Amino acid sequence: MAPAPASGPGLATTVPAPRRVAFRRPGAAVIAGVAVLGTLVVIAVVAPLLIHDYVSINTGARLLPPGSEHWFGTDHLGRDIFDRTMVGSRNSLVVGACVALATTLLGVLFGLVAGYFRVVDSVLMRAMDGMMAIPGVLLAIALVSLLGGGLWTVIVAITVPEVPRTARLVRSVVLTLRELPFVTAAISVGTSTPKILLTHILPNAVGALTVQATYVCASAIIAEAVLSFLGVGTPPDIPSWGNVMAVGRQYFQLAPWIIGFPGVLLSVLVLAINTLGDSLRDRLDPHLARRSGL
């Protein structure tokens, strides 16, 4: 009763090779990507150690444009945007990385199980459909009351509605691969199921998963901004690119620097992660991964 897409065109003729990593010289884009990501990670680690006062309001210094005193300007309560953005990079990276990681792990687990075991497939996928329908905002409000507002609440609230997408992706890869000769051959020689899943099937999904994870990571950082705006994000004591941007929303025409600086950093981060993701995928290059898209 589950949809059983037959193998796609071309797949019948070309058998994807198992994982094979060949050394190629990294291109300029990859080097740039590593450099940017590295710098941001260093900032995220170091900034909170150097900048101690990022919560103090200073009513005499409201909405100052960027200058020598405040490099990135100040917000409507006179808080320094540079300090908040730098310290915020840690929280944003934590949110992005944790959501991406959790989504991928859970998605892979559910996707593999659903794709390989026919019995649980329909039940699991329908449950995924249901999970997708639960709004993150509602989840966040409920969690704030249970756990208190903070980084972890935000991470869980963003992760839950994201998991089904990754699960569907992994499942579609599994469904297609399961019928292919190299997998059926492995089954016929008596390879155990977990081993087939982990050594033959999963590596072929890595490319697609990487792209998906980058997407999840970026959208998590933005989703955090939306939650902040609705009053269920991180408190002002815990600055993040998301809540700095949420504050700057109203000042878009009058004080664009509030939204601008964290926004630019976010774009740069996403670009770097993407570049790395693409090159990683090219290296792993399992034939199928590209097809499954995302």
Add this chain to the structure above:
Amino acid sequence: MLKYVGLRLVAVIPVVAFVVVAVFLLLHLAPGDPAALIAGENASPQQVALIRARLHLDEPLLAQFWMWLAHLGTLDLGNSIFSNQPVARLIAQRIEPTLMLAIATTVLTVLFAVPAGVFAAWKSGSTLDRGVMLMSVSGFSIPVFVIGYALIYVFAIQLHWLPVQGYKPLAGGLWPCLRSLLLPSIALALLFSALVARVARATVLEILSEDYIRTAQAKGARTPRVLLLHALKNAGVPIVTVIGLGFASLIGGMVVTESVFNIPGMGRLTVDAIMHRDYPVVQGVMLTFSVVLIVVNLLVDLSYSLFDPRIRYRGK
């Protein structure tokens, strides 16, 4: 095929049940008392208590759930506890703007992202390719409200070409309606295109290297024809998957766009109801959402066979 559709539709029931129970529990787990909100900022504790009693909020959770289910049994979603308007009416009022926005966004995305992805794949490695990929990355790294404000500032405030905000219903004519939707759908399409263009590019790139395409080219088929007929047709499955999944998340994630452009759609209705703990509205909306989502997923699965006739569905 029909049997398959039938079975899938039957399978809807447990999913919807799961969503309804989960949403009900989450709603009541969340603190926040609609009675206090109805009574307002300056109400006295006594007035709040009166409203609580009136709304049966003091009764046990199970009893409240049962009351709602009993109503649902008679196909009645109940009334909003704020406006007293039937939930079905509230949803009916809001569905058109959201649907139109979703359709406009999807159309714009397909018109822009699919060709962009195909061209990027065709000219893979070129400046054009990099340009498309760069755009697609920026598309989802800029928050949609920033894109929205920027569009409003340029096209509505400076150039006066399009309205700042609002939605003109279809009943008032197609053109005014489309005009009011142009900016919001561009804002959303930029976000959405990011994904679709990437998938389109990756898929077409893959197919272009297949034997049968090379065969077709060897037989003298000109490139655009090859791209269109063979590649795109075969790339259909993953592209449709992404668009389908995206459509679902679009409906869920339109709140910000609807707020910035002041469109009275479902996204705002949902978040507003959640923020105000308007229990019957949230439950009714979630019920509708989950049904729509499941139908979209079903349509996506069915459309696979349209693109790839080898994919057939069978009921067990």
Add this chain to the structure above:
Amino acid sequence: MTPARIRAVLAAGTAAFLVAGALSPAMGESVLRIKATGDLKQIDPLWTSSYPVRDMAYLVWDTLFAMDAKFNVQPQMVGKYEISGDGKTYSFTLRDGLKWHDGKAVSSADCIASIERWLKKDSLGGVMAGYVDHFEAVDANTFKLVLKEPWGLTLAALGKISSYVPFMMPERLAKTPPDKDVTEPIGSGPFIMKIDEWVPGSKVVYVKNPGYVPRAEPASGMAGAKIAKVDRIERLHMPDDLSAINALIAGEIDYIEDVPADMSPLIQAQPDLVMKARDPLGRSTQIVLNHTQPPFNNVKVRQAVQLALSQKEFTQALYGSRTERFRICPAMFFCGGPYESDANSERVMTLDPAKAKALLKEAGYDGTPITVLHPSDLKLQDDQCTVLVQALRRAGFTVDDQIMDLATMFSRRTNKGTVKEGGWHAFVTGWGGVDLMSPATNVYMTGACDKAWFGWPCDKELQDLRAAFFKATDEAERKAIATKMQARGMEIVTYIPMSQDFLVQAWSKKLSGVIDAPVSVFWNVSKADK
């Protein structure tokens, strides 16, 4: 026919088959499009204290008496009235030609039922109920209110403009039990609410009431002639402030009730727009402390909070240097109101964190965290709480800054328990001047313990003073009692007044006749074509 005309006809034809929400106004109608603060979530003005509901109710329902621009009570629906020599019998005769929106004439029975419902719903009504002996319908247009003993505030109460206004409704609606809300907007006011065009959360539509008979006097405050000068009012709920301002600039809406302080430069840059502060009283911000929970059950700790905060700092954080936006004010009954006073306000008016620390030490404050309810979905309250938390920390308090949404905050503040049980220590809120300017309606000044407003201050002296205020027969005596109440209130810290601010409205120069009052109403407003 012009193409526009054809389109309009076609649209009208199609509209008949579609949901009512899709109806568009007919050609040639004057339409006033307004963006007011908050959404109209309900209809019944006696079911909620919400200002949007009250404001819009003034369009639909009329009142027997009303306050003019100088806060004097004037007859409105009442044509003639007499007060008997002993001050116990009020005789009211309705004006001729008053009709409900459903066409029936307004009668004495309607008015009596309406007042009776209000007596049960409003707290000032509750006070008045203690004086009322009975009502008596003399004929269809005349009725009597007989009191047990004279009460000087009778007419002022019937003309009150703070929340829970005694609006007149048809008897069948006024008979709605006090524990149910009225769901039909049938009144006798100058506008008719089109309930079939209502899209909660987005749009409310009012049309001119062709049968309304206005008074002869010019419009003043809520009194005088209420003439509908536009055919249709569309009240739009626009959740995004920046978009609303841009819509005003682009001419898509005509009026904004509340321009956020930092956005005023955008409006000032437009020659076609007017920006003006509304009513001289404005609103005020209050810090509310929970008197039942330690450490705030200790008066010294509460007084330390007075010393820890500064109105200047608060206003500067919120309004910067825009001094036209706010007023530093030591009064608990509002600056600009009849009972303004600065009695016992030294602590509130001085910022002295060192002294606050000393006071905390003296009180034996042990560092118990102060739980601040911090709603972050409304920008103004979010910012106020951020300032509050920092000021408290500076004065030596340990603060637990609890981020939540408004719905959670509203329900948590009703919790009288300990913090562990979901209770709280402090929150920030705001009231309009018309509510706080009198001991009769200022909820903070009852001292009524369990029956008091959130925070539950419990004080016999305050209770006695308030009772004396109601009994007082002349204004000078009331004023003296009010001053004593303020001195006592400041001593036990019933609340901390945190400056007044003014709602700044903006509208298109096409509009004229916008009424300056504490309530935003739209009769008397006309709109030019160009």
